[in-house]
Amino acid sequence: MNTQTLPSVDELMWSWPTVCKAAKDEWARGFALSIAKQSKRRNWKPSPKQHALMMRMVNEVYRDRGDFDGTDDFPLIED
Template structure:
């Protein structure tokens, strides 16, 4: 069973593209880097809009960006002051 996704507003697409720049510059995977770069390139075309499948992947990658902060797993520079 396929889940129906709701259509994206132009504002949401701009927000997703903004965050895809970060994903492309600091990818969590080779796929994320490649996909983000491809979408950013396509988005420069006049009257471009993502397909339903592209939109779903964009939403997933941006969601993962915020659920897995950049630098996760690396030692933090924070020091606890007692």
């Protein structure tokens, strides 16, 4: 994996409270809460596998929310 193209842990953690609330099953909820707890430790960094799962969970939250699905989300400004 090329780490230059991956979102930083800080970027993922910004969305993490939403991920915790949106977790649909027991495993996902447990993983999300575990990450939230671990992230409070000084100098904590997720393993590559955790980072990949975190990215997937954040992506799923925003994909499922439906925010900004189309061009109708914003009115066009015409002169």
